Amino acid sequence: MPTPTRSESPTRSVLVGFGLSVFAFVVVNALVAPLAFLEPALGDPNQQADRGPTIVMLLLNFGGFFLAGGIYLAVTGRGWSFVDLRIPTVRDWGWAIAATLGSILFIIVFGFLIQFLELPQAPNEVVNIIGDDQVLLLAMFAIVVFANAPAEEFFFRNIVQKRLYESFSRNGAVLAASAIFALVHIPSYLIGGPLYGTLVSLFAVFCGSLIFGYAYARTDNILVPTAAHAGFNLFQFGLLYLQLEYADSGELPSLLLEAAVAFVVL
Template sequence: METPPQQRTDGPIRSTLVAIGLAALGILASQFTTLPAFLLDPALLESPANATIEARTVFMILNFLGFVLAGALYLAATGRGWSYVDVRFPSKRGWLYVVGGIVASLVFYFVVGLLVQVLSLPAADSQVLEFIDDDQTMILIMILIVVFFNAPAEEFLFRNIVQKRLYEAFTRLQAVGVASAIFALVHFPVYVVFAESALATLVSLSIVFGGSVIFGYVYARSDNLVVPIASHAAFNAFQFGLLYLALEYDIEGAETAPSLLGAVAGIVPL
């Protein structure tokens, strides 16, 4: 059954500004929620890869909980409450969208990888890679983090809060595009720092935008937050799994895997 049309109750400019503010609030909140991790191991400030695994794990978890805090504050401040959150067990149609999201994101991942190699395109690293380095144990931990914290937190804020808020001023497809642009915009400051060129920044932001469109679309079609969470979690877990196997078995080309992973993973910069 098609999702019903959303009644528009707000203007596009105001709605977009509110959405940008919500994304900024998520980033700001994560700066506060991660403070306990720095107390656990101050090495996180200067050299994250040299910090203990426990501290790095706590940091990553608390970082994503900042997004949940931002969303929760918005729900409380606007009186929307937790009933606004679209969480339910997926129907058969919902599971089809889950599978579709996984397949589409994997195809996107491999097409991007092929284009990056064939065209020799540069891509910026994500700061999250500083926390992993070549630590295979941390990579396995990251698989758990993306499944239980990263995907649920990002989809909650950027899909169920930001994208759904945009429904009040845009069509659903337009909201997907605007929300994805905001998601890419959030990455801009860190990619500028870590990118070697303006082209590398542009390539990385384009990749993040494309991945966000996929998850935003399956949410718009299903009206169920579990759908993009499941697709996102499976996609990112697959990526980290590939990185682990590349390092474990010294697969040729493994040295380029972290760069592509950082560009495509869609993890909000730390």
């Protein structure tokens, strides 16, 4: 896996990566704004919007990352050949499984640590949107596999992280891209709790991004972190579903429920 010649300063490269991420969120908001105008409840955290518009909003949200990445590839002349997409090898699947299990193990340990230390936390905006709607939660299983994980990994790994290879080592690019990934998620967590809780949640986002970014750096195949990201989110939403279904029945171990509540969706 050859590393591109480093032709610009790390500071400029990070600024470009952060600027690309901001641009992606501008594109996302441009796509979602008309829908929010038609369905005002989507823009009000105190209201529960209808299920249909909510699903469309989530799909537009993640679709914005694909659009932003495509615009970048077209404007810079890199083209779609810049995308590291191929049929996974046995080695690729090994990395995908390792990244999935590693991220799940991390969030389990992190969740119990939060409970043990009684640290505050801020739920992701998506968790607030889902609320107690179990049907919408089940729809999220398909959304994370076919929209969320592919969109975020394509943009933050294959666009931002790969762009950082021009100024950083592979490991350095993983660190820088993960920091950018965490920073741009601030709006998704800030509305959910105190600032300290937001910082705790963003630390989990940063660590999860490190795992997915390293798997991509080792394989140069965007399907690897995408599969790991999807598997990780499916695990989280599965626990959230169990929590909604059985939280009041006493059928699940209390420690499992406490850990599920502490989980942070990436």
